[in-house]
Amino acid sequence: MANRSPTDPGFDPRVAYPAPIQRDIAPYMRPDPRQPEESTMLERHFMKLRARATLTAEHEQAIRGLISETRDHPADKVVVPAYVEQTHSTLLLEGFICRYKDLTNGRRQITQIHVPGDFVDLHSFTLKYLDHDIMTLTPAKVAHFPHEGLRRVTEQFPALTRIYWFNTNLDAAIHREWELSLGRRKARGRVAMLLSELQLRLELVGLADETGFAFPLTQVEISECTGLTNVHVNRTVRELREAGVVELRRGRVDVLDKEALWREAEFDPRYLYLQKRER
Amino acid sequence: MANRSPTDPGFDPRVAYPAPIQRDIAPYMRPDPRQPEESTMLERHFMKLRARATLTAEHEQAIRGLISETRDHPADKVVVPAYVEQTHSTLLLEGFICRYKDLTNGRRQITQIHVPGDFVDLHSFTLKYLDHDIMTLTPAKVAHFPHEGLRRVTEQFPALTRIYWFNTNLDAAIHREWELSLGRRKARGRVAMLLSELQLRLELVGLADETGFAFPLTQVEISECTGLTNVHVNRTVRELREAGVVELRRGRVDVLDKEALWREAEFDPRYLYLQKRER
DNA sequence: CGCCCAATTGAAGACGCTCAAGGCTTGTGG
DNA sequence: CCACAAGCCTTGAGCGTCTTCAATTGGGCG
Structure with a gap:
């Protein structure tokens, strides 16, 4: 197992967690290199949403307007620490990210794997802090959605609110299937x-x-x-x-x-x- | 163990399961004793919500208005079958209910236990069908909340919508803790x-x-x-x-x-x- | 070309499962 | 009031999946 001591002072995840495997992050899709990044990168998010709900152009526009910034993270870095107040949610654009919980003696349970297009912590919008850490498994590109904007969505776009509510319920369904796996x-x-x-x-x-x-x-x-x-x-x-x-x-x-x-x-x-x- | 024979004609859960603990039903609110049963039975639901969010009188009134009916179920009965279209969500008023998933050879995993005051399938509002069965563990009294009314909530009461969204996210947090248990x-x-x-x-x-x-x-x-x-x-x-x-x-x-x-x-x-x- | 992980393999042992039998409690009926 | 049935709880014995501990191999990179 890799070095797992993120509490060490001066801990640098890029050193402690070098990329262990060669990563082909985007082998299938080739965005126009001239485009501003965010508009095409949200495409996977829209693909995920559209597979399960009717997303209007107005919704898509609203979603684009919610992003405050995008950010790149190295592999094996905690991007959302547990029990810390959150003011934005994080959408995964590229790479793999997981949620995990720890017990003593290094026992760790990953509770979900996230793929590009997933919100990794949309639930922090109502929970305010998370009961688990969120960590990159590969280098990852993410977009930040301030909770303030999500709050406006709940007030102005009930249909989009239901779509996002659905998405957190989908996360819960995946958790249940994993419970079944782990238990039986x-x-x-x-x-x-x-x-x-x-x-x-x-x-x-x-x-x-x-x-x-x-x-x-x-x-x-x-x-x-x-x-x-x-x-x-x-x-x-x-x-x-x-x-x-x-x-x-x-x-x-x-x-x-x-x-x-x-x-x-x-x-x-x-x-x-x-x-x-x-x- | 208490009586487990829900098939008995004339079975009365209130007799079979007398209150095992003295219940302080309404420490916050004292409803008019002339009211029909539902108003006091919702009290446990309100206790749960109030412990975690600010619930206004208007919200409480709205919630009361969402109930289409109440119903008694015997023990060990599927009250919400998996993969069947749902048009209402079910709130547990009395008794114990669980969510479970089955594999072959009788392997069964209960993914959550519900206690009075819990919605057992609020997630069916956005999911439309459930990926698991829901079954009574004891005789239970429940209230039905038609999805149509919940939809109106999302359009008229954004704050209450967020409270209910929070509650499904709380369910997911419990699922995660159970994943940790089952895995580690x-x-x-x-x-x-x-x-x-x-x-x-x-x-x-x-x-x-x-x-x-x-x-x-x-x-x-x-x-x-x-x-x-x-x-x-x-x-x-x-x-x-x-x-x-x-x-x-x-x-x-x-x-x-x-x-x-x-x-x-x-x-x-x-x-x-x-x-x-x-x- | 040697370091660093990750992957791989072996051996022994622990935790929990399977199968089986018996015991206890509660409700029912004579 | 007793006998019986049904369901749940309890215990024993043997076994299997998975863990633990310990090396060793292999691949990518400085």
């Missing part, structure tokens, strides 16, 4: 379900296809998602590879047999609410 | 954390005190919350009893040493957001 699936099912979910979510924003996707998590991080040890994740991944189901190596997931993967995971995608409808 | 706590920690959480949540609505609370779950159901088997729950409960931490028997939890219980659970109540503030 065996190791292979847990890993298979994690990969099935991420493939679907990444497909939605154009970062995966039927054959696989770029996936820069280490086996330690996968073990922190699945409630296993890195050693056992390694053995489980080998089993899945030897069974011809899925291959994980060097920052990429190759889905060899998607049907077998879903079967191994007992995967039912309905918890991801992939239906466009009024919210 | 050992058996004793899981059971201890479940009991710690429920004591706090029940205290908020006047159904628990420092010494304990009525808790009608079977060991099978506790095992479905904690990702264990009923056999291992039994052994774990015995360990906690023999250590003088907590006693579970016949539908009641006696907290013998709350500090030890919290220590065993590594319990940090901040994820329950017990602060009254603007949302």
Whole structure:
């Protein structure tokens, strides 16, 4: 496991957490290099929203107007610390970010993986502080949405409010599916379900296809998602590879047999609410 | 354990489940005794909301006006089936209700326990169908809130909308804490954390005190919350009893040493957001 | 070309599961 | 008032999944 002492004075995450794997951040989409960044980068966010709700041009315009700034973060850096008052929410534009909770003795549980287009802490708008840390898993680009602007949305755009409310409820649905995994699936099912979910979510924003996707998590991080040890994740991944189901190596997931993967995971995608409808 | 025969004709939950603890139902408000039942039964809901947000008289009035009907359910009955279109949300007035997800071979994971005053499926307002079943654990009294009325709330009461949004985010925070339990706590920690959480949540609505609370779950159901088997729950409960931490028997939890219980659970109540503030 | 992680493998052991049997409590009916 | 049934709780024994501890290998980068 990497150096995990962010409380050290003078701690520099860029030194402590060098990029462990080569990261192909945006292999599928090539934005016009001349465009101002934010307008195209929000596209993945819109893709996610449009897959599940009706987003009007007025909404899109309002959303663009909510951004106060964009920012780049290195890998393995806490971007939203737990229990600290927040005045803005953070949208992930590029890279991977996770939510996690710690216990004593280095026991860590990642409670959700975020992909580009996700709000990583939209819930901080009503919660005011978070019950968990939020950390980059790769270098990441994010946009800040001040809570003040979100508050205006709740007052002026009830339909958009419901869409964002829906999105936090979708996060909760993912948490529930992970509870099911952690409580009742065996190791292979847990890993298979994690990969099935991420493939679907990444497909939605154009970062995966039927054959696989770029996936820069280490086996330690996968073990922190699945409630296993890195050693056992390694053995489980080998089993899945030897069974011809899925291959994980060097920052990429190759889905060899998607049907077998879903079967191994007992995967039912309905918890991801992939239906466009009024919210 | 209390009577579990909801199929009996003439079954009366008020007789089968007499108030196990003296309930201070309305410490804040004293409704007109001539009012119909609903007005006092909502009191626990208001207690929960007021503990965390500022609820105006106008909001309370609006909430009362949203109820279309109240209903009694027997124990062990699915009150909201998974994947079925919903047109109302359900508030729990009396009894215990849980959310759960199933896999093959009878593997079941309870993802949340609801206590009186909780909305059991406020998220169905934006999700439209649920990714899990909702079942009574005891005979229960509930109130129905048509989605149509909730939609009007989002259009007329932004502040109340944020309070309800906050409440679904609180559910998600509880899911995260359970993920941590299921992924990283050992058996004793899981059971201890479940009991710690429920004591706090029940205290908020006047159904628990420092010494304990009525808790009608079977060991099978506790095992479905904690990702264990009923056999291992039994052994774990015995360990906690023999250590003088907590006693579970016949539908009641006696907290013998709350500090030890919290220590065993590594319990940090901040994820329950017990602060009254603007949302 | 050597360092630093991440990945990999082996061996031993712990925690929790499975299977099975018996005990206790409560409600029902004779 | 007693006998019985049903459901839940309890305990024992053996086993399996996953953990722990300890090396070793492999790949990317300075």
